[in-house]
Amino acid sequence: MKTNRYLLSILVDDEPGVLSRIAGLFSGRGFNIDSLSVATTADPNVSRITMVTNCDAQIIEQIKKHLHKLINVITVNDLTEKKYVERQLALIKVHAKPEKRAEILRIVDIFRCKIVHIGHSHYIIEMSGNNEKHEAFISLLQPMGIVEIASTGSIALARENGK
Amino acid sequence: MKLTGAQILIKMIKSQGVDTIFGYPGGATIDIHDELARHPDLRHILVRHEQGAVHAADGYSRAHDCVGVALVTSGPGATNTVTGIASAHTDSIPMVVFTGQVPTALIGNDAFQEVDIVGITRPCTKHNYLVKDPNKLAATIQEAFHIARSGRPGPVLVDLPKDILQAQIEFEMPKETALRSYKPNYTPNKKQLAKAVTMLKEAKRPVIFAGGGVILSRASKELTSIAKLAKIPVTGSLMGLGAFPGSHSLWLGMLGMHGTFRANMSIGTSDLIIAAGVRFDDRVTGNVKKFAPNAKIIQIDIDPTSIHKNIPVQCPIVGDCKTALAGILDLMEKEDPKDLTIDRGPWLDQIAQWKHTTPLKYEQGPEVIKPQFVVEKLYEATEGKAIITTEVGQNQMWAAQFYHFDKPNHFITSGGLGVMGFGLPAAIGAKAACPDKMVVDIAGDGSIQMNIQELMTAIESKLDVKIVILNNRFLGMVRQWQEFFYDKAYASTNMENAPDFVLLAQAYGAKGFRCDDPAKVEQTLKLGLETPGTVIMEFLVEREESVYPMVPAGGAITEMLLV
Ligand SMILES: Cc1ncc(C[n+]2csc(CCOP(=O)(O)OP(=O)(O)O)c2C)c(N)n1
Ligand SMILES: [Mg+2]
Numbered sequence: 134m135k136t137n138r139y140l141l142s143i144l145v146d147d148e149p150g151v152l153s154r155i156a157g158l159f160s161g162r163g164f165n166i167d168s169l170s171v172a173t174t175a176d177p178n179v180s181r182i183t184m185v186t187n188c189d190a191q192i193i194e195q196i197k198k199h200l201h202k203l204i205n206v207i208t209v210n211d212l213t214e215k216k217y218v219e220r221q222l223a224l225i226k227v228h229a230k231p232e233k234r235a236e237i238l239r240i241v242d243i244f245r246c247k248i249v250h251i252g253h254s255h256y257i258i259e260m261s262g263n264n265e266k267h268e269a270f271i272s273l274l275q276p277m278g279i280v281e282i283a284s285t286g287s288i289a290l291a292r293e294n295g296k
Numbered sequence: 297m298k299l300t301g302a303q304i305l306i307k308m309i310k311s312q313g314v315d316t317i318f319g320y321p322g323g324a325t326i327d328i329h330d331e332l333a334r335h336p337d338l339r340h341i342l343v344r345h346e347q348g349a350v351h352a353a354d355g356y357s358r359a360h361d362c363v364g365v366a367l368v369t370s371g372p373g374a375t376n377t378v379t380g381i382a383s384a385h386t387d388s389i390p391m392v393v394f395t396g397q398v399p400t401a402l403i404g405n406d407a408f409q410e411v412d413i414v415g416i417t418r419p420c421t422k423h424n425y426l427v428k429d430p431n432k433l434a435a436t437i438q439e440a441f442h443i444a445r446s447g448r449p450g451p452v453l454v455d456l457p458k459d460i461l462q463a464q465i466e467f468e469m470p471k472e473t474a475l476r477s478y479k480p481n482y483t484p485n486k487k488q489l490a491k492a493v494t495m496l497k498e499a500k501r502p503v504i505f506a507g508g509g510v511i512l513s514r515a516s517k518e519l520t521s522i523a524k525l526a527k528i529p530v531t532g533s534l535m536g537l538g539a540f541p542g543s544h545s546l547w548l549g550m551l552g553m554h555g556t557f558r559a560n561m562s563i564g565t566s567d568l569i570i571a572a573g574v575r576f577d578d579r580v581t582g583n584v585k586k587f588a589p590n591a592k593i594i595q596i597d598i599d600p601t602s603i604h605k606n607i608p609v610q611c612p613i614v615g616d617c618k619t620a621l622a623g624i625l626d627l628m629e630k631e632d633p634k635d636l637t638i639d640r641g642p643w644l645d646q647i648a649q650w651k652h653t654t655p656l657k658y659e660q661g662p663e664v665i666k667p668q669f670v671v672e673k674l675y676e677a678t679e680g681k682a683i684i685t686t687e688v689g690q691n692q693m694w695a696a697q698f699y700h701f702d703k704p705n706h707f708i709t710s711g712g713l714g715v716m717g718f719g720l721p722a723a724i725g726a727k728a729a730c731p732d733k734m735v736v737d738i739a740g741d742g743s744i745q746m747n748i749q750e751l752m753t754a755i756e757s758k759l760d761v762k763i764v765i766l767n768n769r770f771l772g773m774v775r776q777w778q779e780f781f782y783d784k785a786y787a788s789t790n791m792e793n794a795p796d797f798v799l800l801a802q803a804y805g806a807k808g809f810r811c812d813d814p815a816k817v818e819q820t821l822k823l824g825l826e827t828p829g830t831v832i833m834e835f836l837v838e839r840e841e842s843v844y845p846m847v848p849a850g851g852a853i854t855e856m857l858l859v
Binding site for chain 2: 145146149150153154157161191194195198199201202204205206207
């Protein structure tokens with residue numbers, strides 16, 4: 134079956150164990166989580182979980198229903214088909230050979246990223262953007278020699294209010 | 297008014313209308329038992345194993361149509377409940393299990409008899425709690441009962457650290473539970489109900505498929521009226537037996553792997569299935585790709601995750617079964633009755649013919665007792681009025697096939713999980729709930745040994761249960777699979793080394809009778825059922841009898857092995 138990338142924004146009670154309930158739901162039913170990010174919201178009793186998963190249309194329906202069934206889940210908003218803003222933050226450590234530095238700086242500039250550390254042989258670059266930008270940026274840096282990457286999961290908000 | 301945590305617990309349990317709990321004490325729960333002793337109006341039944349407490353609470357819940365309650369200590373007491381909780385979870389049985397826990401200061405320290413029971417039971421409870429603040433105890437208990445009984449019911453576990461039970465706090469009755477994140481939807485969509493009726497009017501070969509949800513939502517009456525009004529034959533899952541009268545002419549018998557020929561053929565031939573409170577378990581559907589190939593499906597369930605899970609549904613109705621069926625019935629009553637039963641004659645004739653050519657059958661000769669015969673005679677001896685619990689295996693299937701249930705809440709079995717050792721404690725729970733009813737555990741010789749210690753509970757608490765052991769000296773159901781699919785290599789299924797069940801009954805202080813003569817089956821049943829107290833009736837039955845029909849795993853349900 135054809136799989137798609139789905140982006141879910143889930144509001145949950147901020148209680149111990151909520152994350153393991155969600156993680157357990159996915160592992161117990163063989164669903165995949167591609168990325169996950171959790172933080173409190175303006176309401177200190179509520180956390181937002183932003184989750185990315187790749188699956189087919191029937192599975193995402195099951196995932197949404199099962200998430201909703203968890204007692205601590207308040208709302209499940211599938212942003213996939215909606216207008217939304219998505220960001221991922223990544224720190225990328227890349228080899229900075231003298232002859233490549235100008236090119237790295239150019240790429241960083243085009244993508245409006247920042248160099249946050251300069252070492253003798255490498256840079257650390259901070260980039261933020263949606264998933265596509267993230268992938269494009271990484272693929273351009275690949276030839277320079279990426280040493281390591283630390284990346285957050287996606288976070289996202291619907292553009293319109295209420296939904 | 298200042299109360300201890302233990303006092304609050306008991307006050308809250310009582311406030312939920314509970315008058316019986318099943319439990320076993322330990323260091324972490326002494327405070328509760330100490331307090332319980334001062335509350336004769338809250339009956340505590342002391343089991344002999346914590347698994348028994350949970351199955352008994354399950355039996356109590358199902359017989360009495362209420363929330364069952366179990367109370368156990370921390371560590372091993374808590375882990376012993378897991379099988380029972382998992383069984384209740386699969387069968388959607390409302391239940392609250394209280395576990396003791398080490399004092400909050402010790403949690404996470406690998407303290408003596410500490411286990412993370414909330415972590416362990418997360419996937420097999422509807423919800424669970426660790427209470428860390430005595431001020432939240434009362435509200436949490438109330439919430440636990442609310443969640444257990446509402447929506448799709450299920451077990452809820454509440455873990456109670458010892459210091460919380462000992463804390464003295466100012467008690468206030470909590471406000472009514474209102475959870476922003478949990479609001480089960482009971483009210484079905486009206487358009488969907490109307491669509492269901494339209495589909496029904498167009499159908500020529502409709503079948504109603506009733507599950508445990510019909511019993512849980514007390515919808516038997518509505519379901520039965522719909523079936524009668526539109527002359528729709530009814531089949532049921534194992535959990536749905538009793539949802540429709542088993543002696544009615546529209547009853548097809550059970551569906552699935554060991555379903556009747558006519559039930560399985562009806563579903564295979566049907567053009568419309570009205571599925572109520574079922575989740576299309578693989579034991580019912582067989583190969584999902586070949587399930588009901590000609591039928592449109594209307595599915596009613598309170599739990600949206602049950603819908604479209606493994607079978608595509610053309611008319612999903614999310615909501616309470618009773619409300620939805622009542623709504624459909626209302627709409628049907630506005631129709632001309634003739635429009636509801638178009639072409640029903642040929643369909644019912646076809647079904648009658650299936651029943652005639654291929655009924656459930658066995659042949660009772662003069663020598664060896666057939667297990668089916670025992671169940672049939674038990675049905676007659678109890679006039680079909682007993683509450684029947686079962687163990688698991690062939691005994692369970694023969695009980696389902698040959699005892700006919702006219703009312704809900706009379707057949708109590710571990711359906712979804714299939715727990716051997718369920719029947720005896722569940723029977724004790726059912727008897728505690730319905731002291732005036734005859735309660736019979738139809739047992740296998742293997743299963744009965746799994747919670748045999750509960751005989752002592754039955755005797756101590758004067759909960760008289762009758763146990764009918766269909767003793768084939770085999771783990772019969774597994775043997776049957778070995779016979780069919782493993783060249784009769786009966787590895788690890790021989791149970792010839794068994795206790796003398798009659799002496800065993802006596803050792804516990806119960807009565808025991810044995811029968812190995814087909815001519816004496818009725819007499820033995822009569823004697824056993826009429827003897828006061830808890831009684832074991834052991835029937836030495838045909839060793840290699842198999843349950844038919846049988847749909848081999850992965851096959852279509854219409855492809856049955858018949859003899
Ligand atoms: C706790 C547990 N262990 C193992 C099984 C697997 N199992 C299913 S049926 C069965 C045989 C049961 O034997 P018995 O109680 O004698 O019943 P019979 O099938 O012979 O009627 C077994 C071992 C189970 N269902 N439950
Ligand atoms: Mg046996």
